[in-house]
Amino acid sequence: MDRQRRKILALGLAGMGVIGGAIACSPIAFLDRKNEPNNPPKKIVIPPMQLNDASQERIKSSGLDPIAALREFDYGKVSQENGRTVREFQLTAKTKTVKLNAATDFITWNVNDRVPGPTLRATAGDRVRIAFANQAGHSHSLHFHGEHAAAMDGVKPIRHGAATIYEFDALPYGVHLYHCHVEPVARHIGKGLYGMFIIDPPTPRPPADEIVLIMAGYDTNGDGRNEMYAFNGLPHFYMQQPIAVQQNQLLRLYVLNMIEFDPVATFHVHANMFQVYRTGRSMTPSEETDVITMGTAERHILELTYRFTGKYMFHPHQDAIAEAGCMGLFNVIT
Numbered sequence: 001m002d003r004q005r006r007k008i009l010a011l012g013l014a015g016m017g018v019i020g021g022a023i024a025c026s027p028i029a030f031l032d033r034k035n036e037p038n039n040p041p042k043k044i045v046i047p048p049m050q051l052n053d054a055s056q057e058r059i060k061s062s063g064l065d066p067i068a069a070l071r072e073f074d075y076g077k078v079s080q081e082n083g084r085t086v087r088e089f090q091l092t093a094k095t096k097t098v099k100l101n102a103a104t105d106f107i108t109w110n111v112n113d114r115v116p117g118p119t120l121r122a123t124a125g126d127r128v129r130i131a132f133a134n135q136a137g138h139s140h141s142l143h144f145h146g147e148h149a150a151a152m153d154g155v156k157p158i159r160h161g162a163a164t165i166y167e168f169d170a171l172p173y174g175v176h177l178y179h180c181h182v183e184p185v186a187r188h189i190g191k192g193l194y195g196m197f198i199i200d201p202p203t204p205r206p207p208a209d210e211i212v213l214i215m216a217g218y219d220t221n222g223d224g225r226n227e228m229y230a231f232n233g234l235p236h237f238y239m240q241q242p243i244a245v246q247q248n249q250l251l252r253l254y255v256l257n258m259i260e261f262d263p264v265a266t267f268h269v270h271a272n273m274f275q276v277y278r279t280g281r282s283m284t285p286s287e288e289t290d291v292i293t294m295g296t297a298e299r300h301i302l303e304l305t306y307r308f309t310g311k312y313m314f315h316p317h318q319d320a321i322a323e324a325g326c327m328g329l330f331n332v333i334t
């Protein structure tokens, strides 16, 4: 999160008089469009998300933070070079043991000690510079989806203790991803070395409450099958801590299927329909549905608005996957 947004959040917390360890998001947040200094910030109402004690404890003890993954975007360190915007990102491969539930420890390979890694964000045409260091103990790499030269494709293993720079133009606009490409790739991704990479179109999309949902699986016993699944890293978390969203306000979901070992997963929302922007590659939706099939690494923008308040599930309609942790709730409030 950049400093300005931290400040806004801090002000929001103070203004709300949050006490007693309750954690909340600011009631009013601004969509951060650093690259458009001439556009006034657009106000979107993001309902405060009061974390109950159990959720706070779980985030602390698990080493995973699905709240940070949900609405936080890393725009990089921005500078101008020869009249164009350059965004520099520091990404470090790490190894970290997390607690998927009270009984299950899991050794992750990850980016910046997070699973998923930070959601990187740029605007089409920006220059993107990724300073990648490997401190994970094994060889890793970062392979970005999108267009770039072969030398920047990130398939060459970077040894532990080494570093490299990946640099390319952010193209084309859409929802992309990055992940380790060292073999066996399914294992490296399955252990957590991935994240989302959003390239905004030159003309911004309309203001919306923007939410990242990344589906992933965990092979906890090394048998080449997933025993647990999650949205944004932590199994079942958004069931115990529903995502508060505003009634009658556009919700824009950036959904990525990062599940290895299962060929496909669907994404389904209850009691509503969504507009599909496949791979985020268009400004007009291609279809409307309430369940969409996604192979591994497929990702889409899905837009919807809830007319009625209440709690609504979202999950893959492979119900075994949902019941093993890849399930959550939107709590639609006025």
Ligand SMILES: [Cu+2]
Pocket (backbone or CB within 6 Å): 109, 139, 140, 141, 180, 181, 182, 188, 189, 193
């Ligand atoms: Cu790797």
